[in-house]
Amino acid sequence: MEKIFDVHAHYDDPAFDADREEIISNLLSNEVCAIVNGATDIETTEKGIELSRKFNGFYTTAGYHPEKAEETPKGFIEKIAQYVNDKKVVAIGEIGLDYYWKDVPREAQLDVFEQQLKLSKELDLPVVVHDREAHGDVYKLLRKYRPKGIVHCFSGSVELSREVVRLGMSISLGGVVTFKNARHSVEVAKEIPLDRLMLETDAPYLAPVPFRGKRCDSRMISFTAQRIAEIRGVELDELLKQNIENACAMYGIEL
Numbered sequence: 148m149e150k151i152f153d154v155h156a157h158y159d160d161p162a163f164d165a166d167r168e169e170i171i172s173n174l175l176s177n178e179v180c181a182i183v184n185g186a187t188d189i190e191t192t193e194k195g196i197e198l199s200r201k202f203n204g205f206y207t208t209a210g211y212h213p214e215k216a217e218e219t220p221k222g223f224i225e226k227i228a229q230y231v232n233d234k235k236v237v238a239i240g241e242i243g244l245d246y247y248w249k250d251v252p253r254e255a256q257l258d259v260f261e262q263q264l265k266l267s268k269e270l271d272l273p274v275v276v277h278d279r280e281a282h283g284d285v286y287k288l289l290r291k292y293r294p295k296g297i298v299h300c301f302s303g304s305v306e307l308s309r310e311v312v313r314l315g316m317s318i319s320l321g322g323v324v325t326f327k328n329a330r331h332s333v334e335v336a337k338e339i340p341l342d343r344l345m346l347e348t349d350a351p352y353l354a355p356v357p358f359r360g361k362r363c364d365s366r367m368i369s370f371t372a373q374r375i376a377e378i379r380g381v382e383l384d385e386l387l388k389q390n391i392e393n394a395c396a397m398y399g400i401e402l
Contacts, residue, residue, distance in 0.1 A: 149387035150180035152394045153365035154319050155299045155347035158184050159194040162351035162362050175204045179365045185241040187212035199235035208240040216255040224262050237398040239267045240275025247280045264292040273397050275299050300349050308335045312343055319345040322355030325374045336375045346390045
C-alpha cells in the first residue's frame with residue numbers, strides 16, 4: 148500500500164500523553180510518511196515544534212483556534228510570525244470560526260481569524276481552516292483574503308465545496324466519511340476534484356469505522372481512504388499517492 152500523509156492531527160493532545168513519542172516513532176517508521184500537527188494556541192504550537200525536531204516527517208502549524216479566541220495574549224500575531232520562521236512550521240492554523248461554542252464571543256473569533264488570515268497573506272503561507280456552524284462568516288472572510296490552504300474536516304455541502312474550489316483552496320476529509328449518516332461527506336468525496344482533496348485524521352478524534360469511538364491515529368487514514376476510493380471508483384494507492392502530492396504541494400514539503 149502507498150504511504151499515508153496525515154494532513155491534520157493533534158498529537159499534542161492529552162490522549163497521547165501515555166505513549167506520544169512511541170506511537171509517532173512507530174507510525175513514521177511504518178505506514179506513515181508524514182504528519183502535520185494542528186496547533187490551537189501558543190502552547191500547542193510550541194509542543195508541535197518540539198515534536199517536529201525529534202521526528203523526520205513530523206511537521207506542525209502555528210496559530211489560534213477559534214475556541215481560544217478570548218485567550219490570545221497581546222502581540223500574539225507577532226509571536227506566530229516568529230514561529231513560522233521554523234522550517235518545520237508549514238502553515239498558519241488551526242484558525243477559523245466555531246459558532247457551536249456559544250460562550251466564545253463571535254466578535255473575538257472574527258477578529259482573531261481575520262488577523263491570522265492577514266498574516267498568512269503577508270507571509271505567503273497556507274492556512275488550515277476550522278469551520279463549525281459558521282459557514283457564512285467563514286466564507287465571507289475567505290473570499291475577502293483568498294488564502295491558499297485547506298478547510299479541514301470539511302462539513303459543508305457539495306455547493307460549499309464548489310466555493311472552496313473557486314477560491315483556489317482544498318478540503319480535507321477524515322473518518323466522518325465512513326459513518327452511516329455521512330451523506331454530505333460522501334457527496335463531497337464523490338465530486339471534489341482529486342487535486343483538491345486531502346486526507347486527515349484529526350487524531351485523536353473522529354476515528355473511522357470500524358474504530359469509531361476509539362482513539363484515532365494516522366494509520367487509520369487507510370480506512371477513510373478505502374471508503375473514498377470506493378465512492379470515487381479509483382484504486383486506493385492512486386488516492387493515497389495523490390494525497391501525498393497535494394499535501395506536499397500545499398505545505399511546501401519535500402519528502
